[in-house]
Amino acid sequence: MLLETKNxxxxxxxxxxxxxxxxxxxxxxxxxxxxxxxxxxxxFYYLQPIDDLETTFVMVDLKDVMPNxxxxxxxxxxxxxxxxxxxxxxxxxxxxxxxxxxxxxxLLGPVxxxxxxxxxxQVVVTKDEYAVKHRLFS
Amino acid sequence: xxxxxxxRGETIVINxxxxxxxxxxxxxxxxxxxxxxxxxxxxxxxIYEQIQEENKQSVNNNFEVLKNYKK
Numbered sequence: 001m002l003l004e005t006k007n008x009x010x011x012x013x014x015x016x017x018x019x020x021x022x023x024x025x026x027x028x029x030x031x032x033x034x035x036x037x038x039x040x041x042x043x044f045y046y047l048q049p050i051d052d053l054e055t056t057f058v059m060v061d062l063k064d065v066m067p068n069x070x071x072x073x074x075x076x077x078x079x080x081x082x083x084x085x086x087x088x089x090x091x092x093x094x095x096x097x098x099x100x101x102x103x104x105x106x107l108l109g110p111v112x113x114x115x116x117x118x119x120x121x122q123v124v125v126t127k128d129e130y131a132v133k134h135r136l137f138s
Numbered sequence: 139x140x141x142x143x144x145x146r147g148e149t150i151v152i153n154x155x156x157x158x159x160x161x162x163x164x165x166x167x168x169x170x171x172x173x174x175x176x177x178x179x180x181x182x183x184x185i186y187e188q189i190q191e192e193n194k195q196s197v198n199n200n201f202e203v204l205k206n207y208k209k
Contacts, residue, residue, distance in 0.1 A: 007201045027190035042209045055197050058204065076177035093192070096199040100207060106196065109189035124181055124189065132192040 007056040059091035071125040082117035089113040104133040
């Protein structure tokens, strides 16, 4: 299948690559199906809603960039993602302005994706007081 | 919206498994105790609104900046 997106151009995908967010993202409850696209060989990913080709979210995998970021979430909140194996991805949504050093990342509401079941959810970190606008590169 | 009047120490029950108790009242502040299964997320509404607002702002990206980014 083919998507013609505004921000990423043409994207070819198979039906089994689609990640389902049953509740959408907070504020975007109507967008439930997404493609996760890696940005080359970087820690950044795109989250492309299939139902809105004008909109694209940017996510970062903080594992290597911010190793001390360990968001705590009640495991019960992840049960809708199905059985959790080794392919659980934790990503954080970024806002990318004209200058990379001003980029901010949302640490309070990480996006958790179970790649085995292709189910995703935006969760709220329970224990820590993380910022929604954290400067990653300064 | 349903309005219930409760006194200090009194509780309301929602859906058999959620209990909200008025723990204390101090001027215009009310302290609530919430007992719910762990599968039910309970947060101050401001937290949700903050993430919603941040998500909405996060769609305004300069994609060229990322395309030129090297690890």
